[in-house]
Amino acid sequence: MNSESPDVRITSLRPGAGRPLLVVDFNEFTARTTLSAVLAQSDVERPVLRLDAVNGPTMVADRSLVELAEACAAELRRRGQSPEAVLGYCSAAPLALHIVDRLEAAGSPRPRLILVEPTWMTPELVRADVAALQEKLAGAPVDGYHGELSVPAIAARLQEALAGKLRADELPEDEIEFCVPHLTDRYRSWFRFLLGTLDAPLPAGLLPDAVVIGEDGGRFPHPSWPAEVVRVERLPLPTGSVLGDAGTGALLTRLLAQPSAAGVFSVVGPPAAGDGARMTDLLERSFADHPDELAVSDERESLTYRELEERARAVAVRLRELGVGPDAPVALLAERSAALAVAIVAVLLADGAYLPLDPTWPAARVEYVLEQAAPRALLCDPKAAPAAGSCPQVPVLALDGAALDGAALDGAVPRAGAGAVGAPSARGAEDGDLAYVIYTSGSTGRPKGVGVPHRGLVNRLRWMQERFPIGVGDAVLQKTPYTFDVSVWEFLWPLSAGARLVMARPDGHRDPEYLAETIRRESISVVHFVPSMLDLFLACVEPRSCPSLRHVFASGEALSPGTANRFLAGHDAPLHNLYGPTEASIDVTHWTCRNPEPGTTVPIGRPIRGVGLSVRDEAGRPVAAGEIGELYLGGVCLARGYLGQPELTATSFAPDVDGSGERLYRTGDLVRLGEDGVVEFHGRRDHQVKIRGLRIELGEIESVAREHPAVAAAVAVARREESGDPRLVLYLTPELDAGTAVAVRRHLASRLPEQCVPSAVVPLAALPLTANGKCDRAALPAPTYTGLGRGATRRRKAPTPK
Structure with missing residues (x-):
């Protein structure tokens, strides 16, 4: 690379909002053949930046494509x-592709690339011109051309070719006579650049999203562009330039409005390691590296990593004797304790x-779960044993692997039932x-078991350790009920990193x-x-009273x-907002909160390593950036499916409708994906309700309510009254x-359409919570309607959390 950075001339063609379009422009010759003029007549409401790749000092012969692309990306970053x-003429395709590559390397979301081919300036024509000129240029090889030896011959030949093509394009003769004499310098720069880049290698794996050509034009050739991947848009022109067609502006508007497979309706996190590691590999490395460090503790005992390994391996041996193996x-049926952590590691x-x-x-x-999942064994503590009921088909052991009093192992025969995901094999x-396997609530009233493989779990924990490294000296509090998948990282992240796992007392997560x-x-x-x-926690702790938190x-x-x-106002530790369904290895997106968070919602952020996400409409088609749609997930994070429910698995985990065959999971969550690649959560699809035939999104009501400075939390529900008619009720804290x-009521009425304004607003001291710490909607109190009219507000005390 040269020590002197290439100069880049980027000019703005018109003002606008949002992220700009970048035009790599070699062909601004006449009003009819100017891409910037076409864009100016399109409906694309964004600023347009033009990289002047002809008139500017960018076309110095000894500067490479990559250097020029890096300079362009640096200039764009300098401007913010x-x-x-990125739009490129066919002749500028190599530069446009490298610009996309440089921008992606700089951390920007991958721009879309649309190539427009002026049919009178195809690579085939240029190659033919070069071949015809070779005899006149003393047989010098094409690779040796930089324009110095043959400028007059090149200019004459290209002017002749240009005049012929413009005549075929039916440009008036007076315009041709005016334009052609002024094109010598432009053609010299363009031809010099083109000779050095026409056959230059392109960045591996980068494809244009669309190539726009005329009927008589050849598609821009490159052997790595499969026809089924690169979209080709043709204009019905018998001859001449694509840019001379009145429909080009409308076509570009449509292409830019449509998300593409590599474009703004989807984002992909960094790739997963793909080395085949299992959770046991991470644990065993931690055992070897930190044998004498404290691994886990509760209020009764503490275990080092050596002690944890010894106890867990002893239980694992007993489990293997009962036929436990892959899948x-x-x-496990137990209260929170250090012994529970040992049992998880043992399994x-x-x-x-x-x-x-x-x-x-x-x-x-x-x-039901034991019958449906058909486990090989049941580990439980004595206090929880009565909850197991009568399970003669499942061997019952204590958490340490010993037989419980009264548990007859000899008569218990492990079996493979309808829920089994595959018997252990050799x-x-x-x-x-x-x-x-974690069971979640199902729409049929029966819980469904989500089976998550090692590859998704390992990917999730590795990402967390890379992003927020912990180790010896750190302590992670395990307080989430272990039937909630957040508990998985609470247990296994510290134990795989040499940190200390601290077990909260049973039911301590409620206090x-x-x-x-x-x-x-x-x-x-x-x-x-x-x-x-977190709201309850903030209400009872003094600011900065927990300084150990990282x-x-x-x-x-x-x-x-x-x-x-x-x-953030009361504590120094950063706050990270995570999102993910049970069906996708705990979490799939992350966002570190800004201080303060300025918007009406806190984003759920960008995808973690190994995760791809896209936003689709009801038919599974991509929606444009900024539109609300259903979140689809793909990648290494996906669960195997639901135990014993192949039809439900096939419905929820289905191949992409684009024909790629990629397996995707429909989350049922409504999100908005911004042009910056950041995702915002906008409620559940199943939280959309209809009242008097009008569709209402409960998440929108909650979001608007939280905009009021007096509102800490908001939950909207549709309650069916004795009359049978549903009414909207909004519950608020504090x-x-x-x-x-009354001020909150007026705020809602000023921001929401009439059908979305709640019939009642019920302030509570605190929202009732489920065992998992989520709002318990079923425990929300019924409102009291009065003669005050629609939207009467009544104070209610919160029920005691469950």
Whole structure:
């Protein structure tokens, strides 16, 4: 690379909003053949920047394409610009592709690339011109041409060719006579550049999204552009320039408005490692590296990594004797304790998949899961044993692998039932084997078991360690109920990194004062909160009273800017907003909150390593940037599916409708993907309700309510009254005085359409919470309607959290 950076001349053609279009322009000859003029007549409401690749000092012969592209990307970054699309004439395609490559390397979301081919200036024509000129140029090879030896001959020949093509394009003769004499310098620069770049290697893997050609034009040739991938748009021109057609502007408008497979409706995180690692590999490395460091503790005992390994391996041996191996579930039924952590590690060391059961579940639910999942064994503590009911078909052991009193192992025969995902085999363990199975609520009223493989879990934990490294000296608080998938990283991230896992006491996750005291006493570095619980925590802790915290994570519900800003104002640790369904290895996007968060929502951010996401309409087609659609997920994060429910698995995990065959998961979540690649959450598709025939998005009501400075949290529901008619009810925290309640009501009426204004607004001291810390919508109190009319506000006290 030359020591002197190439100069780049980028000029703005017109003002606008949003990310700009970048035009790589070699062919600005007449009004009819100017791409900038075509764009100026299009409906693309964005600024247009033109890289003048002819008139500017960019076409110095000894400067490479990559140098020029780097200079262009640097100039755009200096201006704070990140183009949404790069448009290039066919002759400028190599430069345009390298610009896309340089911008992507600089961290910008990958721009779309649309190539426009003026049919009178195709590469074939240039190659023919070069061949015809070779005899006149003393037989010098093409690679030796830089324009110095043959400028007069080249200019004469190209002027002749240009005049002929413009005549074929039916340009008036007086315009031809005016234009052609002025083109010598432009052609000299263009031809000099083209000779050096026509056959230059292009960045590997980069494809244009569309090539626009005329009927008589040849498609821009490159052997790595498969016809089924690169879209070709033809204009019905018998001859002449594509740019001379009146429909080109409309065509470009359509292409730029349509998201593309590589464009703004989808974003992809950095690639996964793909080395076949399993969770056991991460644990065993940690055992070897930190044998004498504290690994896990509760209020009764502490274990070093050596002690953890010894106890877990002993249980793993017992499990293997019962037939546990790859893809074999092992159920766990226990309260939170260090012994529970040992049991989870033991199942993984036995190559099984751990299946958590909640001791507070009704006996019928526990029995259903055991029947449906058909685990090879059940590990439980004595306190939780009664919750297992009568399970003669499942061997029941204590958490340490011993038989429980009264548990007859001899008569318990492990079996493979309808829910089994494959009996243990003699094959070696693989990263596609199940690591854990978590049951979530199903729309049929029966829970469904989500089976997550090692590759997704390892990818998720590796990303977290790369992004937020922890190690010896750090402590992670395990407080999430272990039937909620956030608990998976709480257990296994610290144990795979040499940090200390601190087990909160059973039910301690419900007590914010206990949590604050534990964070201080144990010098906790990392903690997770569901946003509803974070609100309660902030209400009872003094600012900066937990100085040991290094990272605080929130997920499970929408995090409001109000909650985020209250935390950031009172604590020094960063707050990270995570998002992910159980079906996608815990979390798939991340966002580190700004201080303060300025918008009406906190973004869920960008995809983590190994995750691809896209936003689609109801038919599975991509929506444009900025539009709300359903979030689809792909990549290494995806679960294998639902145990024993192949039809549901096939419906939820389906091949992409674009024909690529990529397996995608439909989340049911509504999101907006911005042009900067950042995702915003906008509620659940199943939270859309219809009232009097009008579709209403409950998330929109909640978002508008949270914009009011007096509102900390908001939950909207459609309650069916005795009359059978549904009514919108909005629940708010904290409790409000009468004047503030009226102000909130007016705020809603000023921002929402009439059908979205709640019939009642119910302030609560706190929202009722489920065992997982999410808002318990079923426990929200019924409103009291009065003669005050639609939207009457009543104060209600919050029920005691479950």
